[in-house]
Amino acid sequence: MGQVLALDSLLHSRQVWQGRAAPQPSGSQPTGWPTLDAALPSGGWPEHAMTEILLPTDGVGELQLLLPTLARLTREARPVMVISPPYVPYVAGWEARGVVMSHVDIVHADERDVLWAVEQCLRSASCAAVLAWPVHADDRALRRLQVAADTGKALAFVFRDRRHAVQASPAALRLELEGTPTWQVRVRKCRGGNPPVQAVPLASGWS
Secondary structure, eight states: OOOOOOHHHHHHTTOSOOOOOOOOOOOSSOOSOHHHHHHSTTSSSOTTSEEEEEESSTTSSHHHHHHHHHHHHHHTTOOEEEESOSSOOOHHHHHHTTOOGGGEEEEOOOGGGHHHHHHHHHHTTOOSEEEEOOSSOOHHHHHHHHHHHHHHTOEEEEEEEGGGGGSOOOOSEEEEEEOSSSSEEEEEEETTSOOOSSOEEOTTOOO
16 A cells, blocks of 8 residues: 655655646736737737628727727827728727827728738738728638738737638637627637637726
8 A cells, every 4th residue: 555645744855746827917908908918828919910800790889899900009199000991990089089190001902802802901011900890711711810920010900790700710810899789809710829718898997
């Protein structure tokens, strides 16, 4: 029969390995939504990478999700590109949320040119963030945007219909925005950790 030893003696003699929880990283690109930052492994948006945001339909608050980030970047005089949005951004509303519109450029491109325009802006290293709504984007095209974001050290935000959720994505972060029963996001994929099981509520507001 095996000898019974006190746990304290094993720990003291260093015969048992003690794991320690890794400290939660403090993201250099906070989303501005404390509940979302707490749920993401990096503590915010993944640096120099593409975030894919899946939507049930356009106009469900996808821009509100990014307004804290756009306000922070433009207050630092860092350029933001908005490429072919489905609706014209409400300038007064953005300004009321702290976005400095003089550092925001809105580009209207033909459907066939949207992906090209996004890639050029990301690769230029002159944009802090690029937002786009490509209608047709296959895996190869999305990979090019991911590489371009890394090359240009920029944040890329690509909005797509949630029907694409069944397809694999090269995005570093993949969120699905839900408007009912409450406004929340589901983390479908996140680089550096496992997605939280539960949806992340956003109704508490942003900082």
